[in-house]
Amino acid sequence: xxLINENFIKIPSSYLFSEIARRVNQLQQEQPDAAIIRxxxxxxxxxxxxxxVEAMLRATEEQRHRETFRGYGPEQGYDFxxxxxxxxxxxxxxxQLEMDEVFVSDGSKSDTGNIGDIFSTANKVAxxxxxxxxYVDTNAMxxxxxxxxxxxxxSNLVYLKANESNGFVPALPTEKVDLIYLCYPNNPxxxxxxxxxxxxxxxxxxxxxxxxxxxxxxxxxxTEPDVPHSIYEIEGAREVAIEFRSFSKTAGFTGTRCAYxxxxxxxMAYTKNGDAIALNRLWNRRHTTKFNGTxxxxxxxxxxxxxxxxxxxxxxxxxxxxxxARIIRxxxxxxxxxxxxxxxxxxxxxxxxxxxxxWNYFDYLLKEKKLVTTPGAGFGASGEGxxxxxxxxxxxxxxxxxxxxx
Amino acid sequence: xxLINENFIKIPSSYLFSEIARRVNQLQQEQPDAAIIRxxxxxxxxxxxxxxVEAMLRATEEQRHRETFRGYGPEQGYDFxxxxxxxxxxxxxxxQLEMDEVFVSDGSKSDTGNIGDIFSTANKVAxxxxxxxxYVDTNAMxxxxxxxxxxxxxSNLVYLKANESNGFVPALPTEKVDLIYLCYPNNPxxxxxxxxxxxxxxxxxxxxxxxxxxxxxxxxxxTEPDVPHSIYEIEGAREVAIEFRSFSKTAGFTGTRCAYxxxxxxxMAYTKNGDAIALNRLWNRRHTTKFNGTxxxxxxxxxxxxxxxxxxxxxxxxxxxxxxARIIRxxxxxxxxxxxxxxxxxxxxxxxxxxxxxWNYFDYLLKEKKLVTTPGAGFGASGEGxxxxxxxxxxxxxxxxxxxxx
Numbered sequence: 129x130x131l132i133n134e135n136f137i138k139i140p141s142s143y144l145f146s147e148i149a150r151r152v153n154q155l156q157q158e159q160p161d162a163a164i165i166r167x168x169x170x171x172x173x174x175x176x177x178x179x180x181v182e183a184m185l186r187a188t189e190e191q192r193h194r195e196t197f198r199g200y201g202p203e204q205g206y207d208f209x210x211x212x213x214x215x216x217x218x219x220x221x222x223x224q225l226e227m228d229e230v231f232v233s234d235g236s237k238s239d240t241g242n243i244g245d246i247f248s249t250a251n252k253v254a255x256x257x258x259x260x261x262x263y264v265d266t267n268a269m270x271x272x273x274x275x276x277x278x279x280x281x282x283s284n285l286v287y288l289k290a291n292e293s294n295g296f297v298p299a300l301p302t303e304k305v306d307l308i309y310l311c312y313p314n315n316p317x318x319x320x321x322x323x324x325x326x327x328x329x330x331x332x333x334x335x336x337x338x339x340x341x342x343x344x345x346x347x348x349x350x351t352e353p354d355v356p357h358s359i360y361e362i363e364g365a366r367e368v369a370i371e372f373r374s375f376s377k378t379a380g381f382t383g384t385r386c387a388y389x390x391x392x393x394x395x396m397a398y399t400k401n402g403d404a405i406a407l408n409r410l411w412n413r414r415h416t417t418k419f420n421g422t423x424x425x426x427x428x429x430x431x432x433x434x435x436x437x438x439x440x441x442x443x444x445x446x447x448x449x450x451x452x453a454r455i456i457r458x459x460x461x462x463x464x465x466x467x468x469x470x471x472x473x474x475x476x477x478x479x480x481x482x483x484x485x486x487w488n489y490f491d492y493l494l495k496e497k498k499l500v501t502t503p504g505a506g507f508g509a510s511g512e513g514x515x516x517x518x519x520x521x522x523x524x525x526x527x528x529x530x531x532x533x534x
Numbered sequence: 535x536x537l538i539n540e541n542f543i544k545i546p547s548s549y550l551f552s553e554i555a556r557r558v559n560q561l562q563q564e565q566p567d568a569a570i571i572r573x574x575x576x577x578x579x580x581x582x583x584x585x586x587v588e589a590m591l592r593a594t595e596e597q598r599h600r601e602t603f604r605g606y607g608p609e610q611g612y613d614f615x616x617x618x619x620x621x622x623x624x625x626x627x628x629x630q631l632e633m634d635e636v637f638v639s640d641g642s643k644s645d646t647g648n649i650g651d652i653f654s655t656a657n658k659v660a661x662x663x664x665x666x667x668x669y670v671d672t673n674a675m676x677x678x679x680x681x682x683x684x685x686x687x688x689s690n691l692v693y694l695k696a697n698e699s700n701g702f703v704p705a706l707p708t709e710k711v712d713l714i715y716l717c718y719p720n721n722p723x724x725x726x727x728x729x730x731x732x733x734x735x736x737x738x739x740x741x742x743x744x745x746x747x748x749x750x751x752x753x754x755x756x757t758e759p760d761v762p763h764s765i766y767e768i769e770g771a772r773e774v775a776i777e778f779r780s781f782s783k784t785a786g787f788t789g790t791r792c793a794y795x796x797x798x799x800x801x802m803a804y805t806k807n808g809d810a811i812a813l814n815r816l817w818n819r820r821h822t823t824k825f826n827g828t829x830x831x832x833x834x835x836x837x838x839x840x841x842x843x844x845x846x847x848x849x850x851x852x853x854x855x856x857x858x859a860r861i862i863r864x865x866x867x868x869x870x871x872x873x874x875x876x877x878x879x880x881x882x883x884x885x886x887x888x889x890x891x892x893w894n895y896f897d898y899l900l901k902e903k904k905l906v907t908t909p910g911a912g913f914g915a916s917g918e919g920x921x922x923x924x925x926x927x928x929x930x931x932x933x934x935x936x937x938x939x940x
Contacts, residue, residue, distance in 0.1 A: 129712060129742065129743040129744075129804050129808075130653065130657055130712040130713060130743060130744055130745040130803040130804060131653065131654035131656055131657050131712065131803060131804055131805070131806060132652060132653060132654060132803045132804065132805060132811050132813070132816060133651065133652050133653055133654050133655075133816075134654065134805055134806070136652060136816045136819060136820070137805070137811060139819065143819075143822050143823060146822065169606065171605035171606045172605050173600070173603070173605070174600065174603070175597055175598055175599055175600050175603040176597045176598060176603070178598070181594055181595075181597060181598040184590075184594045184597075184831070185591060185594055185595075188587055188590045188591055188594060189587075189591075191581055191582045191587060191590075191789070191790065192581055192582060192584070192587040193581055194579070194580065194581050194928075197579070197580070197581040197582070197786075197789075198789040199577035199578050199579070199786075199788040199789045200575065200577045200788045200789060201789055234640050234791075234825075234826070234828075234829075235825075235826045237823075237824065237825065237826040238824060238825055238826065241823060241824030241825075242824060245539065245675060246538060246539050246542060247536065247537065247538060247539055248537035248538060248539050248540065249539075250537055251536055251537050262823060262824070265823045266823060266824060269651060269820070269823070306535060306536040306537065307536060336535065337535040337536060338535075338536055339536040380603075380605070382605040382606045382826075383597070383603075383604040383605045383606060383607055383827070383829070383830040384597065384829055384830065384831070385640075385826065385827070385828070385829045397536040397537060397538045398535050398536060398537055398538065399537070399538060399540055399543070400537060400540070402535075405538050405543065407538070410538060410539075410542045413542060413545065413549075414542070414675070416549050416552065417549060417643075417647060417668060417671045417672060417675070418643065418644060418647030418648060418668070418672060419640075419641075419643065419644055419647075420640070420641045420643040420644065420788075420791065421789070421791070422640075422791070423640075423789070423790050423791045423829055423832055424789040424790065425590070425790070425831070425832075426829055426832075522600075
């Protein structure tokens, strides 16, 4: 008799953003003429950079002809892209990185979900609360989360609370943890850690032989100088951290799909007997066995974001979104809301008025203002009482949304 | 202390095709002028169908403009593609299938590897021997394979031997198994099962509440009428089978990346207590949590293979490769080799002469004939003494290869 992985029936059957979509669809059916503005899921609204479009057109033409056609590529990504990543995202910041430490993929959702494959289910996992639901759900699927509790948490996860009282800077865990998910600039709160604050985590990991799973999907939105773009800017991080990066938000690749993961060669985890094993080799085995490479044309599109034109186009997109973020910050502040984030990240974390719950406030904004946000509670218990506004919309929608919030 | 998944250190560090690439590179360095012909990995050599190229160019143009830009799509794939799949690959064969039973992905290597996530590690797994290495490796990673033995097998896997003595039709297992990987038309042997032979497996699965994981990546190459294209042609299969399909070999998408997996709504597996759980819901949760959809432009390229022009172009490609297969069959037969396959599949399974081992014969063909094949032993113990010839090369290379084999 075939047995299911019973961890799957412990987790809620629907993903956060599916539930939001369901409620939005319902409103749309009830009020077909409602001018709904979407500031929820965090999808981008500007088209692909011209440089990427041109590169994809060229690559597609190559696929038309026998002489230039490309079949299977290296599962880890083409050298042209891995090299561009090393040079532009790391060497320019003084971080040493070799091509074989870069694994190109179809997205950070896949990578942050799949990375668990190479780790024992016996590891104690810590996640920031609130946090990206994929960290929790994928650990629950693997059996590392334990059992769901009545309050919506999991019995075996350690929650690193980030809230108003600690200025969204989570304290180091009091119990020993082995795998630590950190996302900075943070999704959903839009807050960051300074170099010194991040260094504490690197030091913790070095002391306890823990691994930091550092999700830097929003690094391109950093505007302040003391905020690290890569965890490898912190001394010793190469020995304890895996870093996830994505072209999705940076260059509008949410529907085009490209990301990458850094697994340094000297990053070790351990057997039960205490033998150190290089994770680069393990992830390479996973990546080459359960993945067959990112589409060639997409890799060319990603490479083009590093050309001089591509860089300028990407910068202009990010500036556009960060101007939206400024408008949202200003609009919500003027309207009397308590807000966080939006300076080094495209997300604004807004406190629901009068102690309303996240979902109630989400429903209120949807029904009364026709605005789609993301309820903070969907990101974890510490997100209760907040909603997330995304700055990825079009300018006119952002302005209109703030008019409605006045 | 972070612990690794120790199953990873039990498996050989290199994937079969990486080892082949290493040996080929070595020869190339020693003899830079050697005219090497690659009939190994099974990568295609013809460019993408024109219809797919045109569709990608159009979709890329859409991504250039704000009004037509597409960001995140449905993780399960766009309706336009799921609908085309249902109508063209299933309804035309009298198989009922709904869109929500189709999950579009970036490749069957990902899908056949990731499908294990939704199953308990306690399931007893059977795989055909020889077979696609991903089935074995991914079950080893998950801990279902047990321990490696001295003969290269795994202690906890059940091997369904397909060899000359049983005409490459594996017998039903004598011990009870829960998950059964079947690949037909078969990789690597190129052999098939008739309807009656496949029905025995469906009946077995129904009787034992097992699940068939049916890899139909090569169905488009079937030329004989009694060979089922889909397992769902067999009565009752919807209750016991998951089917994997790919555009890689069918339409030259090896570097473009698109595939799909069918999980029927009435397909059940069980909790330890014997409760039936719909696998469609579980796979949907997995797919939406650890994957973020296939690139939009790639889905448009896949859709185009179902247009009238696309169908004709795909058919022409398949005919080209199957003519190669005929040439290889004829060439090897004339040269006195014992061969199998190549009639309903693009692979020819050739017996090494004089009882040579697979790897020895592989090395012989590489050094003496400058031909790259795939050693049968790389697909499992029962592949020993054989090599696989791929028909995916260019015509002139295929003819030249057969000249060298005379």
